[in-house]
Amino acid sequence: MSEKWATAAWHGISLRVPTDWSLVGVSGDEKKGYMRVDGPIASALEVRWSTAGGRPPNLMAKGREFLSTLEKGARKKPFKFTSKIKQEGDAVRFEWKADRIGQGPLAYCAQCDRVLIAQMVSPRDEDVSKIARVVLDSMRDHRSDGWTSWALYGLEFAVPKGYAIEKHSLMSGYLSLAFKNRGKRLIVERWGLAETMLGGDSLADWYRKDILPDIKGFRTEIIEDRIGEHQGLRVTGTAAGIKQTLKTAAASLTLHPNPTKLTGYAWWCEASNRLFSVRATHLDGEEVAEIVRDFIKCHN
Ligand SMILES: [Zn+2]
Ligand SMILES: [Zn+2]
Numbered sequence: 001m002s003e004k005w006a007t008a009a010w011h012g013i014s015l016r017v018p019t020d021w022s023l024v025g026v027s028g029d030e031k032k033g034y035m036r037v038d039g040p041i042a043s044a045l046e047v048r049w050s051t052a053g054g055r056p057p058n059l060m061a062k063g064r065e066f067l068s069t070l071e072k073g074a075r076k077k078p079f080k081f082t083s084k085i086k087q088e089g090d091a092v093r094f095e096w097k098a099d100r101i102g103q104g105p106l107a108y109c110a111q112c113d114r115v116l117i118a119q120m121v122s123p124r125d126e127d128v129s130k131i132a133r134v135v136l137d138s139m140r141d142h143r144s145d146g147w148t149s150w151a152l153y154g155l156e157f158a159v160p161k162g163y164a165i166e167k168h169s170l171m172s173g174y175l176s177l178a179f180k181n182r183g184k185r186l187i188v189e190r191w192g193l194a195e196t197m198l199g200g201d202s203l204a205d206w207y208r209k210d211i212l213p214d215i216k217g218f219r220t221e222i223i224e225d226r227i228g229e230h231q232g233l234r235v236t237g238t239a240a241g242i243k244q245t246l247k248t249a250a251a252s253l254t255l256h257p258n259p260t261k262l263t264g265y266a267w268w269c270e271a272s273n274r275l276f277s278v279r280a281t282h283l284d285g286e287e288v289a290e291i292v293r294d295f296i297k298c299h300n
Contacts, residue, residue, distance in 0.1 A: 043122035157295035237262030271299035
C-alpha cells in the first residue's frame with residue numbers, strides 16, 4: 001500500500017485514515033456522538049459512540065441491534081440484506097451486504113465507559129478491504145496522557161482534561177475549533193491560501209484585522225517571534241476593563257477563578273501555505289497555548 005496516512009479524531013476517538021479521506025460530518029458530544037470520514041470515491045467510515053452507563057455492555061446484543069436497524073433500512077431496496085457477527089477477543093466484529101457492503105468492530109472502553117461502533121461502508125464494486133483493516137484496527141478512544149485528541153484535514157493536536165468543544169468550523173480552507181473549560185477558552189484555527197489571506201500585509205497587520213476583534217476583555221500586545229522555523233507572532237494579554245474586573249472579583253470567591261491572562265501564537269507556514277493561530281485565556285503560569293502549539297505539525 002502506498003497510501004499516505006493522517007489522523008481523524010473527534011472527542012478523543014481517533015483513527016488513521018488515508019490523507020485523501022476527510023472528516024465531513026460530526027454530531028453529538030463526548031458522551032454520545034457520531035463522526036463520518038469520506039473517502040475520495042464512494043466509501044465512508046462512520047463511528048458512533050455512546051456512554052455505557054458504568055457497566056460493560058453486551059456487545060453481541062448491541063451489534064445485533066445495530067445490524068437489525070440497518071436491515072430495516074435496507075428492506076425497500078432491491079438487494080437482499082445478509083450479515084455476519086462474531087466475538088473476537090474483547091471486541092465484536094460484523095459485516096453486512098446489501099446495495100453496499102459494510103464491516104466493522106464494536107468495542108467497549110471501560111476507562112471512558114463508551115461503546116464504539118465503527119464501520120467502513122463501500123459500494124459493492126469498490127475494494128477497500130486493505131484500507132478498512134488499517135483504519136478499523138487503528139481506532140483508539142483515549143490517549144495515555146489523559147489529554148483528548150482532535151484531528152482533521154491534517155491538523156492534529158490534543159487538549160487538556162476539562163476542555164470541551166464549544167464551536168467548530170470544518171472547511172478545508174478554514175478550520176476552527178473552540179474549546180471551553182469553565183471560564184477559560186482555547187481556540188485553534190487554520191487558514192489555507194495564506195498568501196491570499198495576507199495580501200501583502202504583515203502577519204501582525206493580519207492578526208490585528210482578523211483575530212484581535214474577537215478578543216474581548218484583554219489588553220493585548222503583539223510581538224514578532226519565530227515559531228519553530230516560521231515567521232510568527234506571540235500575543236500576550238491581561239484581563240482589562242470593568243466587566244472583566246467584576247467577573248474576576250466574583251469568580252475569585254469561587255473555586256474556579258476567571259482567567260486573567262491570554263497567550264496566543266500565530267504563524268505563517270510557507271511550505272503548506274497556511275496560517276495557524278492558537279490562543280488561550282488562562283490563569284497565571286498555565287501553558288496551554290504553548291503545549292497545543294507544539295502538538296501541531298504544520299508541514300511535512
Ligand atoms: Zn477510552
Ligand atoms: Zn510549517
